[in-house]
Amino acid sequence: MLRDSYFLPSPKHAVELRAFTHGLMPRTVPQMMHHFVEDWKSFGVDAWNHIPNHWKPESGEHVGWWTLPEYLGDHFIAPLIGAPKGTCILQPNVHWTVQCILSSRELLSGTRNKVILTDGEFPSVLHSVHQWADLLNIEVDCIPVTKGGIPREQIVSAIDHRTALVMLSHVGFTTGRKLPDSFIYEVGKKVHAHGGLLAIDGYHSIGASTATVQELDVDLYFGGLLKEGSGSSGNAFVYIKNGVDLTPRTTGWFGDASPFDFNTSPVPHPEVRARFKGGTSAIASLYHAVEGVRLLLSVGLRSVRQDSLSKTNYCIDRAQKAGIEIRSSLKEEERSAMFVMSLPQAHQLSAYLKxxxxxxxxxKGTLLRIAPFVWNTKDELEHTFHHIEEAVRKKLHLEMPPPITRGPVT
Ligand SMILES: Cc1ncc(COP(=O)(O)O)c(C=O)c1O
Structure with missing residues (x-):
């Protein structure tokens, strides 16, 4: 059972429902971190060229720190999102990836300078677009999200011959709503017909969606692994469709075609994904990057998705019976692993449940978010809803003092 492959939270009967913030640690991570220490100790500088292949020991394939971001991209990210080899690379975070995309020489040309997105994008996307618009000649078409979700028709009709890029979240980070595959495909078709690019932020769909980048026909797909993917910080990635030529102005010497020639001006790497490298790669984080992905791939994403849907269906049923307003979509094709309920005093309820x-x-004090994932059992969900219902019925959470947190995580 997959649950046994993770370190479960403490105390023993605790229920961890925050996969949308940070997934549980896979049990193989301590061993992988030990490998990092040993590789550094035993091989020193030479580890950049060659280390034992801890990720696929049976493969006989060569790995070294220098090319590990590409290697993990080919062997773990590509199967996760249905991409061909040579198109995916590990990234330090989404913020970096977005700087690479927006700074690319090929992105804007002449009158093609419009970037379309919604105000529901994560700040790593939304703020960056505004920052680059200050610097380059970018026209930002930022479409407001309404209570009913993202205004799909408005997005499609905004696309025209001036559109350089459309950037949308696969799953809204506050709503948990997933864009239907057919909509992403429709947007891509129109943006391609006008010569622009479609980029999708898949942070909240990674590991919990079966859609493949090739079926969706997106140009760029990026995200992080630290949520349902159970990686940690420093574990983001990007996919760039074959044939999409981008040369980020932010590329560093690690992404240069001949880094050790130390040329006086940069020479773009022949592989587009390698151009998404900056300065010296942070290596330690690559040792824990894909252990969660490995687990999800071992059971298959279809069964992960089926399990997630059956758990969110259960949540819908319980919430409806308790008269709780549901913010997640009731339609399966628009649902992610995140289940959102609208409840007054959600802060106090969350503190009570804690x-x-x-x-x-x-x-926002009114939304309670849970993500029942592969490590949760139906008994845990029953236990959770029992306490939610009891608290709401007897107003128990209103007696809680305001939650004390030492950081931004609730
Ligand atoms: C939709 C989305 N994109 C991106 C991020 C994180 O971006 P970064 O890697 O720049 O911290 C998050 C974090 O929760 C997110 O929800």
Missing amino acids: SKHIYTDSR
Whole structure:
């Protein structure tokens, strides 16, 4: 059972429902981190060229620190999102990837300078677009998200011959709503017909969606692994469709075609994905990057998705019976692993549940978010809803003092 492959939260009967913030640690991670220490100790500088292949020991394939971001891209990210080899690379975070995309020489040309997105994008995307618009001649078409979700028709009709890029979240980070595959495909078709690019931020769909980048026909797909993918910080990635030529102005010497020639001006790497490298790669984080992905691939994404849908269906049923307003979509094709309920005093409810060792999260004081994932059992969900219902019925959470947190995580 997959649950046994993760370190479960403490105390023993605690329920961790915050996969949308940071997934549980896979049990293989301590061993992988030990490998990092040993490789550094034993091989020193030579580890950049060659180390034992801890990721696929049976393969007989060569790995070294220098090319590990590409190697993990080919062997773990590509199968996760249905991409061909040579198109994916590990990234330090989404913010970096977005700087690479927006700074690319090929992105804007003449009157083609419009970037379309919504105001529901994560700040790594939204803020960056505004920052680059200050610097380059970018026209930002930022479409407001309404209570009913993202205005799909408005997005499609905004695309025209001036569109350089459309950037959308696969799953809204506050709503948990997933864009249907047919909509992404429709946007891509129109943007391609006009010569632009489609980039999708898949941070909240990674590991919990079966859609493949080739079926969706997107040009760029990026995200991080630290949520359902159970990686940690420093574990983001990008996919760049074959044939999409981008030369980020932010490329560093690690992404140069001949880094050790130390040329006086940069020479773009022949592989587009390698141009998404900056300065010296952070290596330690690559040792824990794909252990969670390995687990999900071992059971298959279809079964992960089926399990997630059956758990969110259960949540819908319980919430409806308790008269709780549901913010997630009831339609399966628009649902992610995140289940969002609208509840007054959600902060206090989340704090109350934490006092029972049920770990949820609240946003804006009115949204209670949970993500029942592969490590959760139906008994845990029953236990969670029992406490939510009891708290709401008896107003128990209103007696809680305001939650004390030492950081931004609720
Ligand atoms: C949709 C989305 N994109 C990106 C990020 C994180 O971006 P970064 O890697 O720049 O921290 C998050 C984090 O929760 C997110 O929800």
